[in-house]
Amino acid sequence: xxxxxxxxxxxxxxxxxxxxxxxxxxxxxxxxxxxxxxxxxxxxxxxxxxxxxxxxxxxxxxxxxxxxxxxxxxxxxxxxxxxxxxxxxxxxxxxxxxxxxxxxxxxxxxxxxxxxxxxxxxxxxxxxxxxxxxxxxxxxxxxxxxxxxxxxxxxxxxxxxxxxxxxx
Numbered sequence: 172x173x174x175x176x177x178x179x180x181x182x183x184x185x186x187x188x189x190x191x192x193x194x195x196x197x198x199x200x201x202x203x204x205x206x207x208x209x210x211x212x213x214x215x216x217x218x219x220x221x222x223x224x225x226x227x228x229x230x231x232x233x234x235x236x237x238x239x240x241x242x243x244x245x246x247x248x249x250x251x252x253x254x255x256x257x258x259x260x261x262x263x264x265x266x267x268x269x270x271x272x273x274x275x276x277x278x279x280x281x282x283x284x285x286x287x288x289x290x291x292x293x294x295x296x297x298x299x300x301x302x303x304x305x306x307x308x309x310x311x312x313x314x315x316x317x318x319x320x321x322x323x324x325x326x327x328x329x330x331x332x333x334x335x336x337x338x339x
Contacts (some may be wrong), residue, residue, distance in 0.1 A: 184271065187267075191263070191264065191267050191293060192296050195260035195263055195293045195294075195297045196300050196301060197229075197233065198256070198259035198262070198297075199236075199255065199256050199260075200232040200236075203228050203229055203232040204225040204226060204228045204230075204232070205225060206228075207225050207228035208221040208222060208224055208225025208226075208228070209221070209225075211225065236252065236256060237304070239252045240252060240253075240304060253298060253301045254298075256297065256301055257294050257297050257298045257301065258294075260294055260296075260297035261290045261291070261294030261297070262290070263293065264290045264297075265286050265290035265293075266286075267289065267293070268285060268288070268289025268290065268293075269282065269289075272286060272289075
C-alpha cells in the first residue's frame with residue numbers, strides 16, 4: 172500500500188511539472204488576468220463579472236503579444252517582447268521548484284541551487300516555446316511577403332506566377 176502511495180505521489184509531481192512546463196508561457200497573461208479580475212471584483216463587479224473581465228484581460232494580453240510578434244520587424248524588438256513573457260515564467264518556475272524542494276531538502280543552500288536550476292529550465296522552455304510562435308521570415312522581409320511566400324510555396328509552378336508581386 173505504501174508503494175502505491177509513493178508511485179501516486181511521484182506521478183502527481185510529474186503531472187504538475189508537465190503542467191508547469193506547458194503553462195509557463197502563459198504566466199504573464201495569467202497575472203494580468205488575475206490583477207484585472209481582482210480590480211473588477213473590488214470595484215463591485217461580483218465574482219462572475221470579475222472572472223469574465225479577468226479572462227478578457229488575459230486574452231487581450233496574449234493577443235497583444237501575438238500582434239507585437241507579427242508587427243515588429245527588428246529581431247531585437249521581438250526578443251524584448253519574448254523576454255517580457257519569459258521573465259514571469261522563470262519566476263513562476265523558481266517558486267514552483269522552491270515549493271517542491273522545500274519539502275524534500277533540509278539545506279537552504281541546496282534549496283536555492285535547485286530553485287535557480289528550475290527557474291532556468293522553465294525560463295528556457297518558455298523561451299523556446301515563445302520563439303516557435305514567431306512567424307517565419309517576418310522580421311527580415313515583412314509579414315505581407317512571408318504570407319505570400321507561404322501561398323506560392325504551396326502552389327504549383329503555373330499557379331505561383333499568379334501570386335507574384337513587386338516588393339519595395
